Amino acid sequence: MRVLVAFGTTEGQTGKIAEAIASQVRGMGHEVEVFDTTGLQGDLNPELCDKIIVAASVHEQGHQESVEVFVAANRKTLQAKPTMFVSVSLAAAFEGGMADAQGYADAFFDDLDWRPSQSLLIAGAVRHGAYGYYKEHILEHVVLQDRELDNPESDHEFTDWTFLARAIKEFVGV
Numbered sequence: 001m002r003v004l005v006a007f008g009t010t011e012g013q014t015g016k017i018a019e020a021i022a023s024q025v026r027g028m029g030h031e032v033e034v035f036d037t038t039g040l041q042g043d044l045n046p047e048l049c050d051k052i053i054v055a056a057s058v059h060e061q062g063h064q065e066s067v068e069v070f071v072a073a074n075r076k077t078l079q080a081k082p083t084m085f086v087s088v089s090l091a092a093a094f095e096g097g098m099a100d101a102q103g104y105a106d107a108f109f110d111d112l113d114w115r116p117s118q119s120l121l122i123a124g125a126v127r128h129g130a131y132g133y134y135k136e137h138i139l140e141h142v143v144l145q146d147r148e149l150d151n152p153e154s155d156h157e158f159t160d161w162t163f164l165a166r167a168i169k170e171f172v173g174v
């Protein structure tokens, strides 16, 4: 089987997630194409793939525009195949944030008129080194708000790798 993993990432966590998915699926004996949508180059043909995983992260309540472009450009193919959408956000890292995380994914589906076969809400990361003043401010006052982190100056990775691997195994099959 050939599996496509198309992703968008801004600070790197979704890139790391896409690579982890790719290495897991290769380990299951399948062919994998990893496509960074920000490049939008290369002779990728999603029609030649059997299953497609699209991953994007949330910034200011929306997913990467490059992923929107990828979905819009390939919507017919995506509708015709088994697909999974992986939405990476910080809202998904907090119990009280799951409704927001689901809302970001639903808005993406509505805007693009696309219904993937499955979708996953995955917690992302806080990486201070990747932010300037503006992003740091948004993260603290808009995204985290009153959610306190242990060691707020340090980076945090909230991604549940075991949960992700289990979902990918089920989606890809044997």
Ligand SMILES: Cc1cc2nc3c(=O)[nH]c(=O)nc-3n(C[C@H](O)[C@H](O)[C@H](O)COP(=O)(O)O)c2cc1C
Binding pocket: 008, 009, 010, 011, 012, 013, 014, 015, 057, 058, 059, 060, 061, 062, 088, 089, 090, 091, 092, 123, 124, 125, 126, 127, 131, 134, 135, 136, 138, 139, 143
């Ligand atoms: C400027 C900024 C805005 C963000 N906005 C949101 C948001 O609206 N909702 C949310 O749940 N997470 C938000 N996040 C958290 C990101 O989704 C999280 O850090 C994720 O791991 C980023 O993935 P990436 O490294 O692949 O870009 C934001 C992060 C930054 C830096």
